[in-house]
Amino acid sequence: MPSSSLKTSSGRFFEDFHLGETIVHATPRTVRAGDAALYSALYGSRFAVQSSDAFAGAIGYPTAPIDDLLVFHIVFGKTVPDISLNAVANLGYADGRFLKPVYPGDTLSTTSEVIGLKQTSSGDAGIVYVRSIGRNQRNEIVLSYARWVLVRKREPGTPAHAEQVPELAKAVLPEQLGEGCPRIELAGYDDALAGSRFRWADYAVGERIDHVDGMTVEEAEHQLATRLYQNTARVHFDAHAAQGARFGKRLIYGGHVISLARALSFNGLGNAFHIAAINGGRHVAPLFAGDTVYAWSEVLGSAELPGRSDVGALRLRLVATKNQPCHDYPLKTGDQYDPSVILDLDYWALLPR
Numbered sequence: 144m145p146s147s148s149l150k151t152s153s154g155r156f157f158e159d160f161h162l163g164e165t166i167v168h169a170t171p172r173t174v175r176a177g178d179a180a181l182y183s184a185l186y187g188s189r190f191a192v193q194s195s196d197a198f199a200g201a202i203g204y205p206t207a208p209i210d211d212l213l214v215f216h217i218v219f220g221k222t223v224p225d226i227s228l229n230a231v232a233n234l235g236y237a238d239g240r241f242l243k244p245v246y247p248g249d250t251l252s253t254t255s256e257v258i259g260l261k262q263t264s265s266g267d268a269g270i271v272y273v274r275s276i277g278r279n280q281r282n283e284i285v286l287s288y289a290r291w292v293l294v295r296k297r298e299p300g301t302p303a304h305a306e307q308v309p310e311l312a313k314a315v316l317p318e319q320l321g322e323g324c325p326r327i328e329l330a331g332y333d334d335a336l337a338g339s340r341f342r343w344a345d346y347a348v349g350e351r352i353d354h355v356d357g358m359t360v361e362e363a364e365h366q367l368a369t370r371l372y373q374n375t376a377r378v379h380f381d382a383h384a385a386q387g388a389r390f391g392k393r394l395i396y397g398g399h400v401i402s403l404a405r406a407l408s409f410n411g412l413g414n415a416f417h418i419a420a421i422n423g424g425r426h427v428a429p430l431f432a433g434d435t436v437y438a439w440s441e442v443l444g445s446a447e448l449p450g451r452s453d454v455g456a457l458r459l460r461l462v463a464t465k466n467q468p469c470h471d472y473p474l475k476t477g478d479q480y481d482p483s484v485i486l487d488l489d490y491w492a493l494l495p496r
Contacts, residue, residue, distance in 0.1 A: 152224070153228070153229070154224060154225075154228025154229045155225060155226065155228070155229065155294070156229050156294060156295055156296055156297035157260075157262070157268060157269035157271065157294045157295065157296045157297075157304075158296060158297055158298070158301060158304075159297075160257050160260060160271050160294070160304070161257060161304070162257055162258075162259070162260055162304070162305065162307055163256070163257065164256070164257050165254055165255070165256050166222075166225050166226070166254065166255045166256075166257070166273075167254050168221035168222055168224070168225055168252070168253040168254065168255065169221070169224070170221065170373060171250050171251065171252040172217055172221070172250065172251050172252075172373065173248065173249070173250040173251075174209055174213070174214075174217065174245060174247060174248070174249055174250070174251060175247055175248070176247045178209075178213065178247075178371065179193070179207075179209055179210065179213065179247065181367075181371060182210055182213045182368075182371070182402075183210075185364055185367065185368045185371075185402075186368075186402045186403060186405075186406040187358070187406050188210060188402075188405070188406040188409065189338060189406070189409045189413070190210075190409060190413070190415075190416050191336055191337045191338065191416065192204065192207065192208065192416040192417070193207055193208060193209070193210045193416070194207065195207055195336075198333070198336055198337070201328070201331035201332070201333070202327040202328050202329075202331045202332050203325055203326060203327050203328045203331070204244070204325060204327075205246065206246055206247070208244040208245060208246055209244075209245040209246065209247065209249075211241050211323075211417060211418040212398070212401060212402050212405055212418065214241070214245045214251070214277065214285060214286055215239075215241075215286060215288075215398070215401075215421075216368075216371075216372040216374075216398050216402070217251050217277075217372050217373075218251060218253050218275065218277030218285075218286050219253075219275070219372065219374070219398060220369075220372030220373045220374040221251075221252070221253035221277075221373065222253055222255055222273070222275050223374045223375050223376050224375050225255070226255060226271065226273055226292060226294075227292045227294070227376060228375065228376060228377070229294055229295045230292045230293060230294050230295075230376070231268055231293040231294070231295060232292070232293045232426070233290065233292050233293075233397055233426060234270065234290075234291045234292060234293055234425070234426075235290065235291055235423065235424060235425050236288055236289065236290045236421050236423060236424045237288070237289045237290075237311040237312065237313075237421075237422070237423050238287075238288065238289050238311050238312045238315060238420075238421075238422075239286070239287070239288030239289070239315075239420055239421030239422075239490075240286070240287050240288070240315055240319060240322070240323070240419070240420050241285070241286055241323040241417070241418055241419055241420065242283075242284050242285055242286065242287065242322045242323050243279065243283055243284070243285045243322070243323055244285075244323060244324070244325065245279065245285050249279045249280060249285075250279060250280040251277050251278070251279060251285065252277070252278055253275055253276065253277050253278075254275070254276050254278075255273040255274065255275040255276070256273060256274045256276075257271065257272070257273055258272045258273060258274050258289065258307075258309045259271070259272030259291070259307050259308050259309040260272070260304045260305075260306055260307060261306050261307075261308050262303035262304070262306065263293070265299075266296070266299055266300050266303075267295065267296055267299035267300070268293055268294060268295050268296055268299075269293070269294060269296065269303070269304070270291050270292070270293055270294075271291065271292055271294050272289065272290075272291045272308070272309050273289065273290060273291075273292075274287065274288070274289050275287070275288055275289075275290065285323075288421060289309070289311050312422075313422065313423070314422040314423075314458070314489070315419075315420035315421075315422055315491060317446035317447070317448060317449075317456055317491075318448070318449050319420070320419040320420055320446075320448055320456050320491055320493065321419070321448045321449075321450075321451050321454070321493075323417065323419060324417045324419065324454060324493050326451070326453055327453045327454060327495065328453075329453055329495055329496065332495045334414070337413055337414055337416075338409070338413040339412075339413030339414045341412075341413070341414060342414055342494055342495050342496060343414075343445070343454065343455030343456075343457065343494040343495065343496050344455070344496065346442050346445065346457055346494075347442060347445075348442050348443065348444060348445055349441070349442065350441070350442045351439060351440070351441045351442075351472050352408075352411040352412065352439060352440045352441075352442075353411070353439045353468075353469045353470050353472070354407045354408050354409075354410045354411050354412075354437070354438045354439055354440065354469065355410055355411075355468075356407050356410055356437075357407075357435045357436060357437045357468065358403055358406070358407060358435065358436050359433070359434070359435040359436075360395060360399070360403070360430065360431075360432055360433070360434055360435070360436065361432060361433075362393075362432035362433075365379070365395045365396065365399050365432060366379065366380060366393075368396070368399050368402075369396045369399065372396075372398070374396060374398075376396070378393065378394045379393055379394060379395070379396050380393065381393075392431060393431070393432070394429050394430075394431070395429070395430040395431060395432065397426040397486070399430070400426065400430055400436065400463055400485055400486045401424075401461075401463075401486060401488060403436045403438075403463065404436065404438040404461050404462075404463035404486055404488070405418075405461070407436070407437070407438040407463075408438055408440055408461060411440065412440060412459070412492070414494045414495055415457065415459070415492035415493070415494050416492075416493065416494070416495075417454075417492065417493040418490055418491070418492055419456060419490075419491045419492065419493050420490060420491040421488070421489070421490045422458070422489040422490060422491065423488075423489045424486070424487065424488040424489060424490075425486070425487045425488075426485065426486060427480050427484045427485055427486060427487055428465070428480070428482070428484065428485045429485070430465055430485050434465040434466055435465065435466050436463055436464070436465060436485070437463070437464045437465075437467065437468050437469045438461060438462065438463045438464070438469060439461075439462050439464075439469035439472050440459050440460060440461050440462070441459070441460040441462075441472075442457055442458070442459060443458040443459065443460050443489065444457070444458035445457055445458070446458070448493075452496065453495065453496060454493045454494060454495055454496060455493070455494055455496050456491050456492070456493055456494075457491070457492050457494060458489070458490075458491050459489075459490055459491070459492055460487070460488070460489055461486070461487075461488040461489075461490065462474055462484060462486065462487055462488075463484070463485050463486035463488075464481070464483040464484055464485060465483055465485050466483065467481075467483035474487075
């Protein structure tokens with residue numbers, strides 16, 4: 144029987160990317176209540192707005208919106224077969240904005256534009272910078288973010304592309320933060336039901352919060368979660384491929400760490416119900432099944448939103464560690480991260496006033 148490798152794809156290598164090209168990613172995804180329920184089962188997130196139709200309705204939402212990070216992961220997952228299937232590492236995020244709420248029944252699709260390319264000094268790989276856009280079925284942008292990823296070359300030593308490193312905003316401006324959150328009715332916001340009495344004005348810049356709790360990751364959980372997002376990266380699923388890779392075993396998707404840390408942050412930030420923007424982030428070190436994740440947060444900034452008296456914004460640094468509680472706020476010594484740190488994420492969250 145004849146066979147043809149032309150009908151299958153091994154993913155793109157660094158040589159296959161070109162500045163300015165737009166990639167349309169496959170498989171639009173309709174998000175359903177079952178997806179939200181499974182997401183809750185995997186991470187245990189307890190933010191009331193995303194957990195309760197009644198609570199969300201009391202403050203002005205038509206129904207409980209889909210968790211912001213579930214939206215992020217689904218939009219991100221679409222990009223993996225075309226951008227990071229042959230990645231060595233996902234290096235960082237910047238200028239991420241959540242621009243419209245997503246509700247059960249909405250359909251998400253993704254496109255990406257290549258905005259930068261830079262070959263490594265070794266010549267065997269290169270950094271690919273992309274701007275990815277998630278849209279709903281009405282072609283409205285629900286999420287926009289930039290990321291950069293280290294991608295292998297198909298043929299190490301081949302000539303480099305013309306290089307361009309994009310200038311990315313160091314932080315999303317406060318006046319850009321309100322689009323993804325409808326005006327809320329403060330009279331309907333019940334602190335007791337939300338699980339916290341601390342609102343926007345109760346946090347001070349420089350304050351650090353140990354989120355206290357830990358969560359051990361099981362092998363089946365992280366693989367189920369990554370399949371939920373249709374993320375096809377081999378390093379997360381293929382044990383045979385992983386044996387020959389850098390770490391010798393399956394690597395947990397970095398977004399899984401973000402969701403775990405965000406869920407843990409409820410204990411101390413229970414009213415930070417909406418992620419408005421991601422300013423930047425790094426996956427500092429890998430996580431593997433059997434490791435236990437802890438988290439702490441620092442308030443980097445506080446801002447009023449123009450024309451909004453219902454919510455205020457906190458700029459938060461979320462740090463996740465593995466196998467080490469965070470009562471001493473592990474981070475850096477000089478330029479070196481503490482060995483326990485696995486995530487360093489800078490984001491804006493909205494809280495009721």
